[in-house]
Amino acid sequence: MDQSAICPRFEKAMSIMSQRWTGLVIYQLLTGPKRFCSLESSMGISGRVLSDRLKELENQDIVKREVYPETPVRIEYSLTEKGRALEPMMKEIEKWSQTWLPVEPTP
Amino acid sequence: MDQSAICPRFEKAMSIMSQRWTGLVIYQLLTGPKRFCSLESSMGISGRVLSDRLKELENQDIVKREVYPETPVRIEYSLTEKGRALEPMMKEIEKWSQTWLPVEPTP
DNA sequence: TATAATTACTTACATAAAGTAACTAACTGA
C-alpha cells in the first residue's frame, strides 16, 4: 500500500521541523545571536529541552555555539548558513498565520 | 527578560506545524484526497495518532472529512482552502531539504 | 571568610504524548 513514497530528504527536514520548539528556536535566532537564558525566557521552553534542542541543532549544523570567556561566561547561539536558509520557510509560515489564523485565538 | 515577544498567530502556526506528523499529513494531502488506511501505510504513522491528528486538523479547518456510504464505507480526507494555503511553506521546506540535506542520511 | 549572585547547564522525578497490538462496528459476499 506504500503508494506514494515520500522523499527521504523532505521527510528528514520535516522530522527536524516538527519537533516541539525547534522551529521557534530557529525563528528567534533569525533576529541575531541569542544567549541560553534569553531563549529560555522569551519562549517559555524548559532549560532541559532547550539544552537538548540546541545540541541537536548544533549537530545538524543549523546552529553554531560560541563561548566568550567573560565573567560570568557568555555563550551565544547563532544560525549557520544552513540555518539562515530556513528564513524563506519561516516567512511563509508567518504569512499563512497572518492570513488564516484569528487575532484572538482563546481569550 | 521577555524581550522579544513572539506574535501569537505565528506561535500558534508553529505549534500546529511542530506537532509530530502534522506536516507530513498535510503534505500527503497536497497531492489530493486520501483515505485513512492510505495515509496510515504511506507514512508509517500509527492509527491511534493519525486519528488524533485528523480530528485536530478538522477542528482547525485545515482538513475536510467526507463520508461515502459505499461498501465498505469510504472516507476521504482532503485539504480545505486554509490547508492548501500551506503549500508555499511546504515548497520552501522541500527546497531547503534538497539544498541542504545529504542524499544518504544514515545508510 | 562566608554568602550571595550570575550563567549555563544537568539530574531526578512526574506527567503527557506517541507507539503497539488487539478489538469493535457496520456492512457484504461466500
Next chain:
DNA sequence: TCAGTTAGTTACTTTATGTAAGTAATTATA
C-alpha cells in the same frame, strides 16, 4: 454463519517533555 473490508477505538508500554532542584565556575558583597 464465517471471513473480509474499512475506519476507527481501547488498554497498555515506551518515549518525550515539564518541573524543580542541584552543579561548576567565577566575582561581588557583608
